[in-house]
Amino acid sequence: MQEQTLLQSKIEQGDFTRGGEVSSSLKDVLRKLGIKSETSRRVTIVTYELEMNIIIHSLGGEIEVLISSEQIKVVATDRGPGIPDVEKAFQPGFSTADDFVRGMGFGAGMGLNNIKHYSDQLTVETGQGKKSKFTAIICL
Ligand SMILES: Nc1ncnc2c1ncn2[C@@H]1O[C@H](COP(=O)(O)OP(=O)(O)OP(=O)(O)O)[C@@H](O)[C@H]1O
Ligand SMILES: [Mg+2]
Incomplete structure (x- = not known):
């Protein structure tokens, strides 16, 4: 099967009311396609964490999910401000979330760890002041 887009969605900075929308509609799509639940769970967790990170930490961006016969690919892009120290950002418990965000239950600093854990392959392109x-x- 050639790679096909399953879903493409813009995500606005600070749009908590729509937080989780992309991953939950993706879950429906995967169920209709008959993707096994364990795989679907991994894909939706990864998508949810990427989606919330765009809402919380970026200036806005988008998520695209693609499928081929071998794999599902989740691509999250944003408009910046980028991550200055990626290694540090991946450390469990590291978070730059402010009190407002923490008050809503985010900011444990576990999202990137989860993304890495549930992905078979992960690449990150970023840097200070970059997308x-x-x-x-x-x-x-
Ligand atoms: N898209 C992004 N743009 C800029 N910085 C980001 C982005 N995603 C992650 N970060 C940075 O990496 C840090 C770690 O991200 P991670 O998802 O692990 O934790 P968190 O979002 O702070 O908390 P949690 O995901 O547990 O609610 C963030 O606090 C933030 O500083
Ligand atoms: Mg996060």
Whole structure:
């Protein structure tokens, strides 16, 4: 099967009311396609964490999810401000979330760890003052 787009969605900075929308509609799409629940769970967790990170930490961006016969690919891109120290950002418990965000239950500093854990392959392109692009692959 050639790679096909399953879903493409813009995500606004600070749009908590729509937080989780992309991953929950993706879950429906995957169920209709008959993707096994364990795989679907991994893909939706990865998508949810990327989606919330765009809402919380970026200036806005988008998520695209693609499928081929071998894999599901989640691509999250944003308009900046980028991550100055990626290694540090991946450390469990590291978070720059403010009190407002923490008050809503985010900011444990576990999102990137989860993304890495549930992906078979993960690439990150970012840097201080740059756009960020995360590409996560989950094998079928
Ligand atoms: N898209 C992004 N743009 C800029 N910075 C980001 C982005 N995604 C993550 N970060 C940075 O990496 C840090 C760690 O991200 P991670 O998702 O692990 O934790 P968190 O979002 O702070 O908390 P949690 O995901 O547990 O609610 C963030 O606090 C933020 O500083
Ligand atoms: Mg996060």
